[in-house]
Amino acid sequence: MIRVLVCDDQALIRTGFATIIDAQPDLEVVGECGDGLAAVDQAARLRPDVVVMDVRMPGIDGIEATRRLAGAGVDHPVKVLVVTTFNVDEYVYQALRAGASGFLLKDAPPAQLLHGIRTVAGGAALLAPEVTRQLVxxxxxxxxxxxxxxxxxxxxxxxxxxxxxxxxxxxxxxxxxxxxxxxxxxxxxxxxxxxxxxxxxxxxxxxxxxxxxxxx
Known part of the structure; x- marks a missing residue:
């Protein structure tokens, strides 16, 4: 069972993600939160396998939260899948530099979200090789x-x-x-x-x- 923490400041999106994820036999939503600081706190307490992370949120944003969860020097890093509305190269770059294992847009079909969670949980990167090459x-x-x-x-x-x-x-x-x-x-x-x-x-x-x- 892959344990997932969902972090997004929009309750409707949070609930939608959680519903899609919980419907899978191999995935379990262990927590939900609406800002980056809460994501860091809940991850420390709940020990999820993957955090589905929004970028733009109140308090500390998803990039900083990712850095605290998965960045260099973190004792027990958590795998982070960044999911955002904004298709901006700079966000992708910042997310990967912060320690994220993958990046998706919110308009991606549910199957891509589920595939992304499983891919990241398995230790692989979500980005296709050609995308990684172009971005980096x-x-x-x-x-x-x-x-x-x-x-x-x-x-x-x-x-x-x-x-x-x-x-x-x-x-x-x-x-x-x-x-x-x-x-x-x-x-x-x-x-x-x-x-x-x-x-x-x-x-x-x-x-x-x-x-x-x-x-x-």
């Missing part, structure tokens, strides 16, 4: 290191190859074809990369690669 590439100058920063990436040569391809927007199947290895082997390499670098999902791996200057 657009903001790469903000996250790349300054010249002279030592590159101390603790990966083998083959793991670096996989990371570079992943950061370039390749799917597991495309990586397998490029390196002439099996799909299962790629999954193993990706898992090792995330473990060694202490990253939560593929989105964080993409950002890491840009920060370290591994992608031109």
């Amino acid at each position: 590439g657009r903001y790469a100058t903000r996250i790349r290191p300054a010249a002279g920063v030592p590159d101390d990436v603790p990966l083998t040569a083959r793991e670096l190859e996989v990371l570079r391809l992943l950061a370039g927007g390749r799917s597991n199947s495309e990586i397998a074809a490029a390196l002439v290895i099996s799909h299962e082997t790629v999954k193993t390499y990706v898992s090792r990369i995330l473990t060694k670098l202490e990253l939560r999902d593929r989105v964080q791996a993409v950002v890491y690669a840009y920060r370290r200057g591994l992608v031109l």
